[in-house]
Amino acid sequence: MEQITVGLTGNPNCGKSCVFNSLTGAKQHVGNYPGVTVEKVEGWCEHKGFKIRIVDLPGTYSISAHSMDEKVARDFVLSEECDVIVNVIDSNNFERNLFLTTQLFELNKPLVAALNMYDVATKNGLEYDKEKIGTFLNGTAVSTVGNKGEGIKELLDAVVYEYNCQREFDNRINYGSDIEERLERLTCLISKEITGGDEKKARYHALQLLQMDCDINEFGKDAAEVAQEAISELNRMYGDNPHILMAEKRYGFISGLFEQTVRKTVEIRHDASDAIDKILLNRVLGLPIFFGMMYLVFKLTFWLGDPVMTVIEHGFDILKGFVLSSWPAGGEGPLQSLIVDGIIGGVGGVVVFLPNIIFLFLAIAVLEDSGYMARAAFLMDRIMKKIGLHGQSFIPMLIGFGCTVPAIMGTRILNERKSRLTTIMILPLISCGARLPIYALIIPAFFPKHLHGFMMWSMYVIGILIAIILAKVLRKTLFKGRNTVMLMELPPYRVPTLRSVFTHMWQKSWLYLKKAGTLILAISIILWAMTSYPKLPEEQTAGMEPKQAQAAELKHTAAGRIATTIEPATELMGFDYKIGTALIGAFAAKEVFVAQMGIVNSLGEAGAESKPLREKLKDQYTPLQGFCVMLFCLISTPCIATVAICRKETQSWAFAMGQFMGLTVLAFVITAAVYQIGMLLT
Structure with a gap:
């Protein structure tokens, strides 16, 4: 029987352990505070002729490897061992959970988004277009209720489908011309000297270097020099470190995804960008303001x-x-x-x-x-x-x-x-x-x-x-022909720096x-x-x-x-x-x-x-x-x-x-x- 290995990832308190229990029948302790799953826990199930090995990874907010939990999660999903990534998302905190999702998206691996606690989200007036979410993430999105076992069959169907469908992956977030130009320079260098021509893997390592998510000397002296120069240039231009600028672009990706996949919401968001958008993106005032x-x-x-x-x-x-x-x-x-x-x-x-x-x-x-x-x-x-x-x-x-x-x-x-x-x-x-x-x-x-x-x-x-x-x-x-769905990023508003503008x-x-x-x-x-x-x-x-x-x-x-x-x-x-x-x-x-x-x-x-x-x-x-x-x-x-x-x-x-x-x-x-x-x- 052919085996599929699944990495189960998600933020702390997203209901990941409940989903794991429903998938495998294992009786893991479920808590409501971070740090319950502190090491890899494995379980097994069978579905459609496949033996599916499910690895429950530590709950983490990112895979930047700044902590041991993040390192465990990152090392596993990056390994050849992991065939499909299942990202469990708290449907009631969709935007907050998606930062991890954007990082998993850029790994260019089969990805299934499990919108968990969907029953509570529905009661709170939140409805998501799962087909669009799947299209944006170049994967599949399903709804689940982990503690009731709802949506588990659909989740396993999605895992088998993503494993079999042989998608073409070139998932990337556009970080803007200044960052992309430097990423391209680093990617070419790493692809040539480190990854043997694998540009997708090289781009991920280039992202790590610019975000300072790894030892800057890890990929050789030449890459370290180019990365350090790029970091300094971007810092001078924008007055911020690249990892902050790139995080903003990820949040732009997230905002665009949220705006285009939420059919109805009663959530009130308070941040400054959203307050401005209420005026600038108003259905009546938006276009006149733009033309004006x-x-x-x-x-x-x-x-x-x-x-x-x-x-x-x-x-x-x-x-x-x-x-x-x-x-x-x-x-x-x-x-x-x-x-x-x-x-x-x-x-x-x-x-x-x-x-x-x-x-x-x-x-x-x-x-x-x-x-x-x-x-x-x-x-x-x-x-x-x-x-x-x-x-x-x-x-x-x-x-x-x-x-x-x-x-x-x-x-x-x-x-x-x-x-x-x-x-x-x-x-x-x-x-x-x-x-x-x-x-x-x-x-x-x-x-x-x-x-x-x-x-x-x-x-x-x-x-x-x-x-x-x-x-x-x-x-x-x-x-x-039919037009496909695509994502538009809505980055947070920034006060442009004089250096960048000029x-x-x-x-x-x-x-x-x-x-x-x-x-x-x-x-x-x-x-x-x-x-x-x-x-x-x-x-x-x-x-x-x-x-x-x-x-x-x-x-x-x-x-x-x-x-x-x-x-x-x-x-x-x-x-x-x-x-x-x-x-x-x-x-x-x-x-x-x-x-x-x-x-x-x-x-x-x-x-x-x-x-x-x-x-x-x-x-x-x-x-x-x-x-x-x-x-x-x-x-x-x-x-x-x-x-x-x-x-x-x-x-x-x-x-x-x-x-x-x-x-x-x-x-x-x-x-x-x-x-x-x-x-x-x-």
């Missing part, structure tokens, strides 16, 4: 960023004038145009908007580090479910406010493939940081100051609304600057060449006004010819050939639109005539055209990097190119409709 908060973020972005942006803009004008005045007389030519129009006009036009980027990322870093952004995902869960997605899909959408590439990679948290594909398809509709320079260019040029925050907010909201509608269509057509802000701002100095610089030079060559023969511009000559020369260039070819289509959206040439560059990277508009509006311009790009646009276009430019750049084809990551994550060029073409067509239809209706109304 985002509106304030965009309002502050312009209010704080505009003065600094004006200074930088003036600085680039001075630089351009300095280059022109220092250039040897009679030496004007392609090199001067490349430096002034291509590099300063192109890259400078993008760098000007760095203050807006900094202040936006600063505000988002504060919201993320405080724990509020996790609540935003929870609030959106109600809306997401109606379109066939889970609130967890909103997490990649939040990441998408920074960049679509890591947002698409972030969809790996979605287990159900069709939900993941749907989320990937709609993510480019979320306004990423690359679109912010376009908004920051257009909005001040065409809209009064008091509307700046509202217009920025409206672009983000429009993107989210179109994404929601598109997701609904995709889930009803291409990606039909570190996150600087990382994202530096990536923007780096992109401006590399990719955008290269593309700006290419686009300068495309908008400068081939040259139009001088005799063809003889007798023309300077502006007419400039327009004729631009239309004759490679970029001008492409823009002129597509002009019949772009005119329907209110765009001329200049905007058309800028949109060509935006296919490579959205920020390049701003760089290219700077180039085409400064070609052939004397230094004395130079004025800010926003003023030049205001002289040439209407607010309706400006709005349509933002709308098209919001919806249209994602950048090349997004196409590449889409292909990699979906393993299909069909999905990548379908997204590329589909969003471009959608952008054309919506933008043309808005412009034509706007023209009729005005």
Whole structure:
């Protein structure tokens, strides 16, 4: 007869000994104080052709091995000897008991959660969705009443099922980018040198090291040095030890699980996070507060960023004038145009908007580090479910406010493939940081100051609304299927530390600057060449006004010819050939639109005539055209990097190119409709 060895774990006073007695028939003494089970006690039973050995482990609140009881429990459940873990949970103290459960969850072993004393919990008005709990824990959840023997058969059924079902385990709690980055570093090192390539086991040991749950030298000198450095860095950033930060993330996991599995409760919780959540997660007030908060973020972005942006803009004008005045007389030519129009006009036009980027990322870093952004995902869960997605899909959408590439990679948290594909398809509709320079260019040029925050907010909201509608269509057509249950963590609120906030802000701002100095610089030079060559023969511009000559020369260039070819289509959206040439560059990277508009509006311009790009646009276009430019750049084809990551994550060029073409067509239809209706109304 095949044998299954079960480790029976749980907090003191959870009724574990009663469950053990009911399972084995052993007459263990049952007390109501901690420390009754101080050593391993074994019992046997048979079920469905299996001989089941049950080891009653010491009652413990965690397996961090800070005490002898914890060490006994941890060593056994970690050993190869233990086939299935049964975690007995006091249903009346569900949240408190779950801290141990989160640690067992990360061991990546077959897990059964026994919700004990379920009769008392029911009388107290507590009802749990056991199917969801099992899904969250990648195991099975059953209800038991240990002292009456109720649910014992179901518990044994679950043990046999978990033993036989051969689940794929990669259970992990997301500890946030800063901790995860250091965990990954440690995991790779331990996997390579200690665990022989077993990354799951290596991750557990990395967790031990960061939480200081073991001798820091236990896994070798290299691992000890990396761990000590990581602990010091996290302590400096957050002002707390990693084990406190990681415990908070576990409690976030627990809060999310509790919120989504309790059907009815009369329990009154008093802690500060719950008191705040009563307002911020209110079914009526929650979403208005969220949208109001985002509106304030965009309002502050312009209010704080505009003065600094004006200074930088003036600085680039001075630089351009300095280059022109220092250039040897009679030496004007392609090199001067490349430096002034291509590099300063192109890259400078993008760098000007760095203050807006900094202040936006600063505000988002504060919201993320405080724990509020996790609540935003929870609030959106109600809306997401109606379109066939889970609130967890909103997490990649939040990441998408920074960049679509890591947002698409972030969809790996979605287990159900069709939900993941749907989320990937709609993510480019979320306004990423690359679109912010376009908004920051257009909005001040065409809209009064008091509307700046509202217009920025409206672009983000429009993107989210179109994404929601598109997701609904995709889930009803291409990606039909049942959505799986997933967990959203609700970490406790924290006052963000200055170091943490500024570190996150600087990382994202530096990536923007780096992109401006590399990719955008290269593309700006290419686009300068495309908008400068081939040259139009001088005799063809003889007798023309300077502006007419400039327009004729631009239309004759490679970029001008492409823009002129597509002009019949772009005119329907209110765009001329200049905007058309800028949109060509935006296919490579959205920020390049701003760089290219700077180039085409400064070609052939004397230094004395130079004025800010926003003023030049205001002289040439209407607010309706400006709005349509933002709308098209919001919806249209994602950048090349997004196409590449889409292909990699979906393993299909069909999905990548379908997204590329589909969003471009959608952008054309919506933008043309808005412009034509706007023209009729005005």
